[in-house]
Amino acid sequence: MLAVVQEKDGGRLVEALSGAQFQATILASTGGFLREGNSTVLTGVQDQQVNEVLGIIQEICHRREQLVSPMPPVVEPVDSYITYPVKIEVGGAIVFVVSVDRMERI
Numbered sequence: 001m002l003a004v005v006q007e008k009d010g011g012r013l014v015e016a017l018s019g020a021q022f023q024a025t026i027l028a029s030t031g032g033f034l035r036e037g038n039s040t041v042l043t044g045v046q047d048q049q050v051n052e053v054l055g056i057i058q059e060i061c062h063r064r065e066q067l068v069s070p071m072p073p074v075v076e077p078v079d080s081y082i083t084y085p086v087k088i089e090v091g092g093a094i095v096f097v098v099s100v101d102r103m104e105r106i
Contacts, residue, residue: 001053002096003041004029009061009091010039016056017043044103054095061093 005013010026017024024043031038045053067085 001043001045001050002098003043003057003061004094005039005041005057005061006091007037007039009093010041013039013041013057013060016060017041017053020052020056022049022053022056044100050097057093057095061091063092 003013007028014024014026022043022045024041027040027042029038029040030036043053065087067087
């Protein structure tokens with residue numbers, strides 16, 4: 001399983017997975033929309049454990065509102081562009097459940 005989560009949720013997610021006896025690896029990544037830090041969490045589980053891991057991810061990775069200042073458009077002069085903070089929804093998780101033919105711990 002691969003879960004892309006907000007950076008502030010990554011460490012807590014790995015701790016929760018470890019507490020439930022799941023091994024996980026966390027990788028730093030960057031989101032495209034806000035260009036903010038994300039964490040990609042990888043964990044290998046049996047088919048019957050997928051729902052348990054999804055439950056842990058749902059418990060830790062909540063959607064939340066955040067104020068951001070939009071970037072000025074490239075085609076307009078920057079001095080005429082007034083930025084007002086905009087409230088957007090961030091967080092949560094994007095989870096990929098991938099079948100693996102073989103996994104080895106060495």
